Amino acid sequence: MxxxxxxxxxxxxxxxxxxxxxxxxxxxxxxxxxxxxxxxxxxxxxxxxxxxxxxxxxxxxxxxxxxxxxxxxxxxxxxxxxxxxxxxxxxxxxTIDFGTHLYKSSLQSLLSYTDADWGGCPDTRRSTSGYCVYFGDNLISWSSKRQPTVSKSSAEAEYRGVANPSFRRRMTEKSSENVGHVAIQNSCHGHDSNDRTVDAFGNVETLRFKRSHLIPFRVRDLCTNNG
Structure with missing residues (x-):
């Protein structure tokens, strides 16, 4: 396209x-x-x-x-x-001819990647997070957005960044089921975090903030309990 x-x-x-x-x-x-x-x-x-x-x-x-x-x-x-x-x-x-390519793929899994800076905006010190979601070999969703509040640490910025693609993947799974598509086989998430802030399939790391402490638990529920 x-x-x-x-x-x-x-x-x-x-x-x-x-x-x-x-x-x-x-x-x-x-x-x-x-x-x-x-x-x-x-x-x-x-x-x-x-x-x-x-x-x-x-x-x-x-x-x-x-x-x-x-x-x-x-x-x-x-x-x-x-x-x-x-x-x-x-x-x-x-790059006038660049676009999004869709390929026939035998894979029926969802894979998302995300990253976030910390306090990157020089005016508000809010962080910017971005993500992309693949269905099989095809990129189907992406976003780059400044976070709505200031994060107290890089760990909090990463937690906020990982929440949006997790919800997006779950919405894609539900939409696929509603239109009668073949069930998605698995769903996983990759992220870049030097602080090891997110471990969605295992133990949650020690939290370094207060107001966003529910986000990692919600993400883990989406990954392990199908929402």
Missing amino acids: SQSSYAENILDRAGMSQCKPCPTPVDTKGKLSASSSAPYEDPTKYRRLAGALQYLTFTRPDISYAVQQVCLFMHDPKVQHMEALKRILRYIRG
């Missing part, structure tokens, strides 16, 4: 049809901030382009994080935010 024509249209609207391609959609050396630079002169243009890019993420998981970041500042875009948005467009110019 590809939205190459739609991507070309976005580049035309931005006046960047002949721009120089960029190898990556985001600069990982720094974080965007609400007070990073002077206000951008045409906020309406910024909002239109950022909104259009959101629809492109329907088939382009590779730009989900970058688009999520620029959309955080649609209410008051700065010059630096527009430069970040243009970097995404330059990346799209070089």
Whole structure:
């Protein structure tokens, strides 16, 4: 599945049809901030382009994080935010034919991956979590989103990050059952955590926070007791 024509249209609207391609959609050396630079002169243009890019993420998981970041500042875009948005467009110019591929697969298992930073937003110190879910060999769901509250530790950020894909996998299992699809054989989850915060199939590690202490137990129930 590809939205190459739609991507070309976005580049035309931005006046960047002949721009120089960029190898990556985001600069990982720094974080965007609400007070990073002077206000951008045409906020309406910024909002239109950022909104259009959101629809492109329907088939382009590779730009989900970058688009999520620029959309955080649609209410008051700065010059630096527009430069970040243009970097995404330059990346799209070089990857115009990219999309999501669906393959015939004999596998009928769900596998999800997730990760989260800790306090990555320089303005609010909220963490950003992302996940992707595979059904067999096919990527079927993905997301990148800033967490709604500040996490007191990296462990809490990881717990919050692992909750969403766990619920998404369970919803997919239920939907598959409702439409009469062959039952999903198994469901598992992988994550990146230096603190060993999540062990959904075994013992839960010592909790390092209070308000989110129920999340790992709910995740473990979803994994072991089929919700």
